[in-house]
Amino acid sequence: MNVGVARPNPAKRNGGLTGIDKLPVEHAVDVRAPGPxxxxxxxxxxGDPIGDVKNHGGNDQAVYAYSREDYDWWQESLGRTLPPGMFGENMTTVGLDLNETRIGEVWRIGDVLELQTTFGRIPCATFAVKMGEKQWLKRFAREARTGTYLRVITPGPLRTGDPIEIVHRPAESIGVSEAFDIYMHRKEELARLLVAEALPADLRQEIERRLG
Incomplete structure (x- = not known):
């Protein structure tokens, strides 16, 4: 479980803040639907700040999860240590293959909290500056190890070490990683994304517009 601190955003020439810098916390943190x-x-x-509220946060990006297993893959690829929170995620999961997670899955975390997966992370300039790796945005997009955003179905506390149980997996959907790859690189397959009922409304509208 990681929570951020608002800091000046080096990717913004005209100032502004970012909450991408997140550190692990041991205490329980309340999670609820944040609204539009x-x-x-x-x-x-x-208590978790967001600087760019035009492109981040809101109900469909209420929580961001990234797996320890994908961190390990990047550590080997980049030759550097990547601690929890480095990618700006609230939840660093262990034992879940987030690349195979389907849009619309519902996770029960602990006794009360329920979250639903919505879409993978589309990398931004702030992420690129934080990582400091050459061609980072293209590389991250190419590998499609995106983690997943989640919306809140049932609010509740979230603690480090809470078990995650998948309580619903939609039959008619698509994997988060594959959906991201289609969105970014396989435009001729965009219509496949519309089968996912839990797809964020703004993303669905964009896809429908692009399809004409």
Whole structure:
């Protein structure tokens, strides 16, 4: 479980803050639906700041999860240590293959909290500056190890070490990693994404517009 601290955003020439710098916490953190992206509470994690509220946060990006297994893959590929929170995730999962997670899965975490997967992370300039790796955005997009955003179905506390149980996996959906790869690189297959009922509304509208 990782929570951020608001800091000046080096990717923004005209100033602004970012909450991408996150560190592990041991205490329980409340998670609730934050409301609309620009006008709501922004992050679903209480006390977790978001700087760019136009592109981040809101109900469909209430929580971001990234797996320890994908971190390990990147560590070997990049030849550097990547601690939990380095990618700006709220949850660093262990034992879940997030690349095979399907859009619309519902996770029960602990006794109360329920979250639903929505889409993978689309990398931004702030992420590129934080990583400091050459061609990082293209590389991250090419590998499609995106982690997943989640919306809040049932609010509740989240603690480090809480077990994650998949309580619903939709039959008619698509994997988060494959959906991201289609969105970024396989435009001729965009219509396949529309089968996922849990796809964020703004993303669905964009895809429908692009399909004409």
């Amino acid at each position: 992206k620009t006008t709501g509470l922004h992050s679903g994690v209480v």
